[in-house]
Amino acid sequence: MILRNLGEFNLISRISKGMKLSGKVIKGIGDDAAVIKHTKNSYLLFSCDMLLEDRHFKRSSGGYLIGKKALSVNVSDIAAMGGVPEYCVVSLGVPGSLRAKYVDDIYKGIKAVARKFKIDLVGGDTISSKKIIIDIAVLGKVEKKNLALRSDARPGDWIFITGSLGGSLKGRHLDFTPRLKEARFLVNNFKVNAMIDVSDGLLADLGHILEESKKGADIYERCVPVSRDAKDFDSAVRDGEDFELVFTVSKREGGRLIKKWPFKTRLSRIGEICRDKGLYIIRENEKKEKIRPVGYRHF
Amino acid sequence: MILRNLGEFNLISRISKGMKLSGKVIKGIGDDAAVIKHTKNSYLLFSCDMLLEDRHFKRSSGGYLIGKKALSVNVSDIAAMGGVPEYCVVSLGVPGSLRAKYVDDIYKGIKAVARKFKIDLVGGDTISSKKIIIDIAVLGKVEKKNLALRSDARPGDWIFITGSLGGSLKGRHLDFTPRLKEARFLVNNFKVNAMIDVSDGLLADLGHILEESKKGADIYERCVPVSRDAKDFDSAVRDGEDFELVFTVSKREGGRLIKKWPFKTRLSRIGEICRDKGLYIIRENEKKEKIRPVGYRHF
Numbered sequence: 295m296i297l298r299n300l301g302e303f304n305l306i307s308r309i310s311k312g313m314k315l316s317g318k319v320i321k322g323i324g325d326d327a328a329v330i331k332h333t334k335n336s337y338l339l340f341s342c343d344m345l346l347e348d349r350h351f352k353r354s355s356g357g358y359l360i361g362k363k364a365l366s367v368n369v370s371d372i373a374a375m376g377g378v379p380e381y382c383v384v385s386l387g388v389p390g391s392l393r394a395k396y397v398d399d400i401y402k403g404i405k406a407v408a409r410k411f412k413i414d415l416v417g418g419d420t421i422s423s424k425k426i427i428i429d430i431a432v433l434g435k436v437e438k439k440n441l442a443l444r445s446d447a448r449p450g451d452w453i454f455i456t457g458s459l460g461g462s463l464k465g466r467h468l469d470f471t472p473r474l475k476e477a478r479f480l481v482n483n484f485k486v487n488a489m490i491d492v493s494d495g496l497l498a499d500l501g502h503i504l505e506e507s508k509k510g511a512d513i514y515e516r517c518v519p520v521s522r523d524a525k526d527f528d529s530a531v532r533d534g535e536d537f538e539l540v541f542t543v544s545k546r547e548g549g550r551l552i553k554k555w556p557f558k559t560r561l562s563r564i565g566e567i568c569r570d571k572g573l574y575i576i577r578e579n580e581k582k583e584k585i586r587p588v589g590y591r592h593f
Numbered sequence: 594m595i596l597r598n599l600g601e602f603n604l605i606s607r608i609s610k611g612m613k614l615s616g617k618v619i620k621g622i623g624d625d626a627a628v629i630k631h632t633k634n635s636y637l638l639f640s641c642d643m644l645l646e647d648r649h650f651k652r653s654s655g656g657y658l659i660g661k662k663a664l665s666v667n668v669s670d671i672a673a674m675g676g677v678p679e680y681c682v683v684s685l686g687v688p689g690s691l692r693a694k695y696v697d698d699i700y701k702g703i704k705a706v707a708r709k710f711k712i713d714l715v716g717g718d719t720i721s722s723k724k725i726i727i728d729i730a731v732l733g734k735v736e737k738k739n740l741a742l743r744s745d746a747r748p749g750d751w752i753f754i755t756g757s758l759g760g761s762l763k764g765r766h767l768d769f770t771p772r773l774k775e776a777r778f779l780v781n782n783f784k785v786n787a788m789i790d791v792s793d794g795l796l797a798d799l800g801h802i803l804e805e806s807k808k809g810a811d812i813y814e815r816c817v818p819v820s821r822d823a824k825d826f827d828s829a830v831r832d833g834e835d836f837e838l839v840f841t842v843s844k845r846e847g848g849r850l851i852k853k854w855p856f857k858t859r860l861s862r863i864g865e866i867c868r869d870k871g872l873y874i875i876r877e878n879e880k881k882e883k884i885r886p887v888g889y890r891h892f
Contacts (some may be wrong), residue, residue: 328715431730
């Protein structure tokens, strides 16, 4: 069996299988970040994301945007847990023939995001590599009461999404603002039952919430905010790298949220969590269609 | 200016230059791990190390040894700070055509080291990549009184090294035991002034201690333990990937240490820290020779 046929998510379950973790780990593999006991009122969050040239970016996009993206995807992961990022370490692989200016630009991009979100860049590793590789690990924290996992969606919850979906390959995937401010507003003021960031596409990532929460969902096609850059609805919900937040709250909290949302960032109620498993789209013609929660395939 | 001409350490100073860190960072870029405020009596340690196929390992060595090495180099970094590793996240790049069994073996290697040193594997990222890439970030802790930096070597300190040096490419670089037990014995029982692990070669890594401590050193050729796998003394002190500990303690502590060392692992007193800068070798014929602290070049 080769990896391409096994798929990323089967690989992840193989990795996690039979692993014993200490009692200090609240959540290990299988969410946007690991959750570790810390103080009486807070947890540590720990995660990493690797970007590779010609897969997640082109060299011609320039070092600055690449560095910016590398840290932003990590900030997005921490935001999706309801927490704040605090420290990062950067592993960088670059060819010896690359101009030093290009590497300076990568770090300028990383530092711009670090400054914006008050993250300390505290260490790293640099190696020689033919293709550019950037892997950033982030350490953050979250107040216990604010932690948002993938696994606590409840029947009847309203499903919301920030921003709009699809077509991020036209440029947005390199130059987006992670929804940290929005996530913190949410967890500080509302009971968020489940949250994830859209990195593999809405269907795939909502699919993770459904799987971890052992629930189903109905999504209304007419309610999903499709970006002008997207080809159509069906690609918008399957494209990856939107880095928007998908989350669920009770109906009561949802009603309050719609009234209180203070940001220019769009907020859309796109569907509901259901007791019975399965992901369904209610098409614009009211027809209900079962759909597979698949998106960007890593292998 | 291209990277190969700039060199890794000039690159690192360019990265660190003009960076403002929060007051919670005790030590940022420039030691084996970052040191971050934690509890009243302890610090967090945070570091990462990236390994790349055909640079740090061959695919033909098999997944198990590669996974083992990937976590062991990180354990070695935490040991060199005087601390203990607690959690890790693993970013893995592998070709879609690779057999799933090979990836299982990588994780078996990682988990074997994790089990031995009681580290929780709590998360990661997997991407598709032509060459195998493994980047592990580790979170650890150290009691404040046990922290060993590179920067506190004092004139008159004795310089010690564990194990023997050189020729690790013959196999030891893939299958070594990080000196965590030895490091913990040292910091728990002695005042260690400076410590580093040998990843770029003794001269280069001792050179980091000298630079950060603004001191010099005399090394006695006849006292340096050269491995049977090494070509000769000069290559043994320049070869990388020994993953032994080099550390300095006062003369008084050094005398006590030699009497109390309880391990089979060899311990050698190889020289002294001097007030005046410069690294000197006292050759077997008693001639004193100034030597440049250079070792493995990453670019």
